[in-house]
Amino acid sequence: MWSAIFKEDTMKKETKVFQAETKELLNLMVHSIYTHKEIFLRELISNASDATDKLKFKALTDTHILDSSEELCITITPNEELRTLTITDHGIGMTFEEVVENIGTIAKSGSKAFLSSLEEAKKNNDLNIIGQFGVGFYSAFMVADKIILETKSPYSDKGVKWTSTGEGSYEIEEIDKTERGTSITLYLKDNDEDKEFLNEYKIKGLIKKYSDYVKYPIMLKDERINSTKPIWKTPKDELKDEDYNEFYKSTYHDWQDPLLHFNFNVQGNLEYNAILFIPQVPPYDLYTREYKRGLQLYTKNVFIMDKCEELIPQYFNFIKGLVDTDDLSLNISREILQKTQQLKAISKNLEKKIISEFEKLMTNDRDKYIKFWEVFGRHIKFGVHENFGLNKDKLENLLLFKSSKNLDYTSLKEYVDRMKNDQKEIYYAVGENLDILQKMPKVLNVINKGFEVLYLTEGADEFALKTMNTFKEKTFKSVTEVTFETEEEKEEIKKLSEINKSLLDKIKETLKEKVVEIKLNPELGDSSVSLSSKGEVSLEMEKLLSQIPGNEGVKAEKVLEINPNHPLFNKLQNASEAELKDLSDILYNQGLLIEGFALENPLDFVTKLNNILSK
Numbered sequence: 259m260w261s262a263i264f265k266e267d268t269m270k271k272e273t274k275v276f277q278a279e280t281k282e283l284l285n286l287m288v289h290s291i292y293t294h295k296e297i298f299l300r301e302l303i304s305n306a307s308d309a310t311d312k313l314k315f316k317a318l319t320d321t322h323i324l325d326s327s328e329e330l331c332i333t334i335t336p337n338e339e340l341r342t343l344t345i346t347d348h349g350i351g352m353t354f355e356e357v358v359e360n361i362g363t364i365a366k367s368g369s370k371a372f373l374s375s376l377e378e379a380k381k382n383n384d385l386n387i388i389g390q391f392g393v394g395f396y397s398a399f400m401v402a403d404k405i406i407l408e409t410k411s412p413y414s415d416k417g418v419k420w421t422s423t424g425e426g427s428y429e430i431e432e433i434d435k436t437e438r439g440t441s442i443t444l445y446l447k448d449n450d451e452d453k454e455f456l457n458e459y460k461i462k463g464l465i466k467k468y469s470d471y472v473k474y475p476i477m478l479k480d481e482r483i484n485s486t487k488p489i490w491k492t493p494k495d496e497l498k499d500e501d502y503n504e505f506y507k508s509t510y511h512d513w514q515d516p517l518l519h520f521n522f523n524v525q526g527n528l529e530y531n532a533i534l535f536i537p538q539v540p541p542y543d544l545y546t547r548e549y550k551r552g553l554q555l556y557t558k559n560v561f562i563m564d565k566c567e568e569l570i571p572q573y574f575n576f577i578k579g580l581v582d583t584d585d586l587s588l589n590i591s592r593e594i595l596q597k598t599q600q601l602k603a604i605s606k607n608l609e610k611k612i613i614s615e616f617e618k619l620m621t622n623d624r625d626k627y628i629k630f631w632e633v634f635g636r637h638i639k640f641g642v643h644e645n646f647g648l649n650k651d652k653l654e655n656l657l658l659f660k661s662s663k664n665l666d667y668t669s670l671k672e673y674v675d676r677m678k679n680d681q682k683e684i685y686y687a688v689g690e691n692l693d694i695l696q697k698m699p700k701v702l703n704v705i706n707k708g709f710e711v712l713y714l715t716e717g718a719d720e721f722a723l724k725t726m727n728t729f730k731e732k733t734f735k736s737v738t739e740v741t742f743e744t745e746e747e748k749e750e751i752k753k754l755s756e757i758n759k760s761l762l763d764k765i766k767e768t769l770k771e772k773v774v775e776i777k778l779n780p781e782l783g784d785s786s787v788s789l790s791s792k793g794e795v796s797l798e799m800e801k802l803l804s805q806i807p808g809n810e811g812v813k814a815e816k817v818l819e820i821n822p823n824h825p826l827f828n829k830l831q832n833a834s835e836a837e838l839k840d841l842s843d844i845l846y847n848q849g850l851l852i853e854g855f856a857l858e859n860p861l862d863f864v865t866k867l868n869n870i871l872s873k
């Protein structure tokens with residue numbers, strides 16, 4: 259009796275309220291009108307599979323937690339009488355604290371991104387958010403009005419029971435449980451639609467549809483329902499797109515089908531299988547510090563690790579997938595793994611294959627490549643720029659830019675193939691957007707001479723080109739540096755500059771260190787002025803760098819170019835000292851505006867402009 263009382267005392271039992279964000283999310287689930295409620299089963303099965311992976315991974319070092327002969331299956335048990343559906347695994351389980359942490363809160367929900375997306379999602383009734391933010395477990399509340407989760411971790415001698423109706427709070431208590439792993443019992447809502455999930459045929463169908471390639475046996479009434487062969491050992495001609503898509507969604511926790519998949523079966527000196535996926539949208543945490551790139555690694559069909567980053571270069575960090583090779587030892591530690599030549603060789607080979615697949619896609623299915631490019635192109639551009647251009651030769655053929663030719667995307671090779679015989683350089687212009695770029699006098703100047711111009715609208719574009727410097731021996735040249743003046747014209751400008759030397763000096767004196775040079779340029783079309791830059795840092799780079807903390811002080815060496823054919827030039831020549839000062843400042847500020855910079859002192863600019871206008 260004493261022992262029973264003692265036990266009572268030491269078994270924790272608490273009622274806890276859900277975090278505010280979790281409540282919101284649950285609310286979304288409980289009242290969901292989403293038509294694909296059935297995916298809850300996929301979510302629970304993939305959690306069970308992940309938990310089993312984690313156990314196996316731990317067992318590589320903590321050998322006592324798993325008996326090697328134990329078969330780790332996932333069991334689905336419907337109970338028509340009780341109207342319950344139970345999903346059981348023998349994976350890593352959870353301790354009391356882990357349940358509170360993982361199930362009571364949304365681990366990643368602290369991020370602002372999540373909250374703002376939730377707001378957006380509510381507005382648009384967009385349920386994609388369910389998949390994007392790892393709320394897998396909660397999706398069960400779409401079909402159940404009560405859930406009981408019982409779990410035991412190998413690192414705790416007690417089990418844990420978690421109960422909730424999804425409305426505000428949950429109960430959590432320690433229980434006696436000897437068997438390691440988790441079982442989740444859903445009390446299905448009392449309606450015909452949700453009761454369907456007790457039907458054996460329905461369950462079988464869902465497992466085949468969504469979880470066929472889960473690598474652990476999924477058992478229903480002592481029968482294995484899912485495929486016995488892993489997807490990467492299944493002959494390609496037996497696999498349909500849906501098989502890849504469902505495998506991707508259940509394994510990599512995405513809501514949407516992938517944009518593309520690659521299936522490599524490499525034989526010879528190096529032997530491995532790889533299945534890779536390109537998501538349609540960036541994984542929700544891709545641009546956060548927490549994101550870890552990497553592919554899953556298997557050896558002889560046995561899971562080794564989840565995110566092996568050595569397998570994939572940084573610029574392909576958005577790629578999901580797995581590699582299976584027979585050539586690695588099973589008991590390999592992480593440190594040894596990193597140094598394994600075999601792994602390096604696979605990684606190199608894989609990189610080549612991915613690049614070649616992308617190149618093929620660019621030619622054979624341009625629309626799909628453009629879809630990929632618009633989402634992940636900037637990774638490739640940074641890849642070119644990174645490490646002082648170490649990978650530029652590998653990646654240069656994947657680059658696409660918009661061009662003055664039909665405003666369409668072009669590859670560099672296509673541009674070069676179209677180059678005229680007398681064209682020695684690849685022209686580009688950098689600017690905010692195509693509308694602005696198309697009208698830039700310096701762009702028009704080049705186009706009017708019959709040349710094509712690449713339009714660079716993203717910060718990474720210019721960094722990539724500057725790192726490359728050349729493509730197929732053709733140098734990249736900014737339109738701001740291009741001049742088609744003949745020797746005679748150059749001579750004329752020189753003379754004109756000499757005649758106007760004192761005027762130009764005075765303007766320079768007014769603008770001081772804001773500009774490094776004032777010069778005359780008759781190739782500015784209808785524009786009175788233009789700003790350009792000298793030296794390594796271009797105007798666009800200054801804008802980009804100014805947004806990166808610590809780089810605010812990096813400035814381009816600006817050159818103010820004045821059009822001697824514009825009526826304002828005449829005004830400058832005849833201005834009084836005071837007027838000239840104001841005009842110089844106005845022209846400089848106009849240059850800033852044209853180039854998309856903010857005015858340094860808007861009020862001062864407007865006052866000076868009004869002074870001139872009211873004269």
Ligand SMILES: Nc1ncnc2c1ncn2[C@@H]1O[C@H](COP(=O)(O)OP(=O)(O)OP(=O)(O)O)[C@@H](O)[C@H]1O
Nearest residue numbers: 305306309351360361391392393394395396440511
């Ligand atoms: N069967 C299980 N065994 C052990 N831990 C589990 C199990 N199911 C869920 N968990 C834990 O609860 C966490 C939250 O699960 P949930 O499905 O909400 O999100 P997730 O699996 O992390 O995200 P996503 O499913 O989108 O990848 C998991 O990360 C895991 O730590």
